[in-house]
Amino acid sequence: MHIADIDYLSIYGDSPIHKITATAKVIFSLLLLTSIILSASLIKLALISILLIALYKKANLSLSIARIAIYPAFFAIIFALLMSRQGITHSFIVMFKAVNAALTMIFLITTTPYVEIFSIMGKFLPNLLVDVFLITYRSFFILLEKISNLLRTVKVKGGYRPHNFVTNIKTIAAVLGTLILQAIDMSERMYKILELRGYNGKIPVEANFKISQKADYILIVGGLIILIGVILPWNIL
Amino acid sequence: MSHIHIPDGIIPLYIWIPAYLITFGIIFLISKSINKDHVKKLLPLTGVMAALMLIGMSVPLVIIPVHLSLAVLTGILIGPKLGFIVVFVVSLILATFGHGGFTIVGINSLVIGSEVFIGSMLFKLLGRKRKLIGVVISTVIALIVSIALMFSVVGYAAGFSYAIPHTHVEDEHHEEHLEDEHHEHDHEHLSEAISEVNYLFFTGWIALILIFGFGVALETIVTALIVMFFYKVRPTLVDSKYSPADS
Numbered sequence: 001m002h003i004a005d006i007d008y009l010s011i012y013g014d015s016p017i018h019k020i021t022a023t024a025k026v027i028f029s030l031l032l033l034t035s036i037i038l039s040a041s042l043i044k045l046a047l048i049s050i051l052l053i054a055l056y057k058k059a060n061l062s063l064s065i066a067r068i069a070i071y072p073a074f075f076a077i078i079f080a081l082l083m084s085r086q087g088i089t090h091s092f093i094v095m096f097k098a099v100n101a102a103l104t105m106i107f108l109i110t111t112t113p114y115v116e117i118f119s120i121m122g123k124f125l126p127n128l129l130v131d132v133f134l135i136t137y138r139s140f141f142i143l144l145e146k147i148s149n150l151l152r153t154v155k156v157k158g159g160y161r162p163h164n165f166v167t168n169i170k171t172i173a174a175v176l177g178t179l180i181l182q183a184i185d186m187s188e189r190m191y192k193i194l195e196l197r198g199y200n201g202k203i204p205v206e207a208n209f210k211i212s213q214k215a216d217y218i219l220i221v222g223g224l225i226i227l228i229g230v231i232l233p234w235n236i237l
Numbered sequence: 238m239s240h241i242h243i244p245d246g247i248i249p250l251y252i253w254i255p256a257y258l259i260t261f262g263i264i265f266l267i268s269k270s271i272n273k274d275h276v277k278k279l280l281p282l283t284g285v286m287a288a289l290m291l292i293g294m295s296v297p298l299v300i301i302p303v304h305l306s307l308a309v310l311t312g313i314l315i316g317p318k319l320g321f322i323v324v325f326v327v328s329l330i331l332a333t334f335g336h337g338g339f340t341i342v343g344i345n346s347l348v349i350g351s352e353v354f355i356g357s358m359l360f361k362l363l364g365r366k367r368k369l370i371g372v373v374i375s376t377v378i379a380l381i382v383s384i385a386l387m388f389s390v391v392g393y394a395a396g397f398s399y400a401i402p403h404t405h406v407e408d409e410h411h412e413e414h415l416e417d418e419h420h421e422h423d424h425e426h427l428s429e430a431i432s433e434v435n436y437l438f439f440t441g442w443i444a445l446i447l448i449f450g451f452g453v454a455l456e457t458i459v460t461a462l463i464v465m466f467f468y469k470v471r472p473t474l475v476d477s478k479y480s481p482a483d484s
Contacts, residue, residue, distance in 0.1 A: 033339060036245065037245050037246060037338075037339070037340060040246075073335075093246065094244055094246060094247065097244055097245045097246040097338075098244035098245065098335060098338065099335075101244070101245050101335065101338060101339060102334065102335030105332075105333045105334070105335075106334075109333065126264065126265065126268035127268075128267075128268045128271070128276060128280075128322065129264060129268070129322060129325070129326070131280055131284070132280070132283050132284050132287060132322055132323065132326050133326055133330075134284070135280065135281055135283070135284025135285070135287075135288075136284045136285075136287035136288050136291065136323075136326055136327075136330070137288075137330075138284075139284050139285045139287075139288035140288040140291055140292070142288075143285070143288050143289060143292060144292065147292065169455075169458055169459070169462070170462065172459065173458070173459050173462030173463055173466060174462075174466060176307075176459065176463055177462070177463045177466035177467065177470075179289070180289060180310075180314075180463065180467075181467075181470065181471065183285040183286075183288070183289060184282060184285070184471075184474065186281075186285060187281035187282040187284070187285040188281070188282075189281075190281035190284075190285075191277075191278060191280070191281045191282075194277070194280070194281065195277075199277065199280075201273055201276070201277070
C-alpha cells in the first residue's frame with residue numbers, strides 16, 4: 001500500500017501545499033469528497049480529476065504515487081461493467097467517482113503528516129478512537145517489516161511447498177500466529193511505555209489548527225466553490 | 238471476508254447515512270460504557286490487532302475473489318466492544334486507499350462488526366469445553382451471518398449483482414438500455430445475478446457456493462489454526478479464564 005512512501009512525503013514534502021495548515025487541507029478534502037459523492041455529472045467529475053492532477057503538480061507529488069488509485073479503479077471497473085446496461089456514461093461516472101475519491105485522500109495524506117490529521121479528528125471523535133488510529137498506523141509499518149522477515153525465513157527454511165496445500169495453510173497459520181505473538185509482545189511493551197509516560201485515556205498530539213494564512217483561505221474557498229458548482233445545475237454542452 | 242468493496246455513488250443515501258449514524262452511535266456507547274482501566278491495558282493490543290486486520294484485508298487471496306478478515310480472531314482476543322472499534326478504524330483506513338468507497342464504511346463496520354460480536358460471544362460460550370470445535374463453530378456461524386447480512390443489505394440497496402463476488406466480467410450483457418432502466422436495476426432479480434457468477438469451470442449457484450464455501454473454509458481454518466497455536470504456546474491469550482477479552 002506504499003504507506004512508507006506516503007509517510008515520507010507528508011513529513012518531508014516542501015511544496016506550497018505542504019505548508020498550508022492541516023485544518024484547511026482537511027476541510028478542503030471533505031468538501032471535495034462531498035462534491036465527488038454528490039456529483040452525477042461526468043463533466044463535473046472530469047473537471048475535478050483535472051483539478052486534482054493540478055494539485056498533485058503544485059504539491060510536487062510524483063504522479064506515480066497516484067498509482068495507489070489503481071486499486072479502487074480496478075474495483076470500479078468491475079462495478080462500471082455491471083452498470084454498463086445503464087449506459088457508458090454511467091459506467092464512467094462510477095469509475096471517476098472511485099478514482100477521484102481515492103486521489104483526494106491520497107492528496108491529503110501525502111501533504112499532511114498523519115499526526116496532524118489524527119489530532120484534528122481528536123477534536124470531533126472519541127479519544128479512544130483517535131488513539132486506536134494512531135497505534136494502528138504506527139503498528140502497521142512495524143508489522144509489515146516483521147511479516148516480510150517471517151516470510152523470507154519460511155522460504156529460506158523450505159516452509160513453502162508448491163502444490164502442497166495442507167502444508168502451506170499450516171505454514172501460513174504458524175506465520176500469522178508467530179506474527180500475532182510478536183505483535184502482542186510489542187503491544188505489551190507499548191502498554192508499559194504508555195504507563196511510564198502517564199497515559200490517562202488520551203495520547204497527546206499537538207498540531208497547529210489555526211487557519212491564518214492566505215493560502216488556507218484560498219483552499220477552503222476553492223473547496224466551497226467546487227461544492228457549489230457540483231450542486232448547482234449547469235452544463236457546458 | 239464480508240468486507241464490501243462498492244465504490245462511492247452506488248449505495249443510496251438512505252442506506253449509508255443511517256449506517257454511519259448507527260456506527261457512530263455504537264462507538265459512542267462503547268466509549269462511554271467501557272471500563273477505562275480495561276481500555277488502558279488493551280489499547281496497544283487493539284491498535285496492533287487493527288494493523289493485523291488491515292494487513293489481512295488488503296491482501297487478496299488470488300485463488301478465490303475474497304480476502305481474510307481475521308475479524309473473529311480479533312473478537313476472541315480483544316472482545317466485541319474494542320473489536321467493533323477496530324473494524325471501524327480498519328474500514329475507514331481501507332476506504333482512504335480506495336478499498337471500497339467512503340459511503341460504505343458505516344455498512345462495512347456494521348457487517349464485519351456483527352462477525353466480531355457473534356464470533357467472540359459464541360467462542361466464549363462454546364470454547365470453554367471443546368476448544369477446536371468451539372472456534373470452528375463460532376467462526377463458521379459468524380461468517381455465515383455476516384455474509385447473509387452483507388448480501389441482504391447490498392442486494393436491497395444496490396442490486397444483487399453488487400453483493401456477489403465477481404471473477405469474470407467480460408461476459409456481461411451489453412445491450413443498449415436507456416436512462417429509465419436505472420430504477421429497474423434496483424430490483425434486479427437474484428436468480429439473474431447469480432446466473433452470471435463464474436468460478437473455475439462452474440457458473441450460477443454452484444460457483445457462488447464454491448466461492449463463499451472456500452472463503453468460509455479458509456477463514457475458519459486459519460482462525461482455528463491460530464487459536465490452537467495460541468493454546469499451545471500462550472494459552473492465557475485465548476483461554477476464557479484469562480482472556481483479556483473477558484476482563
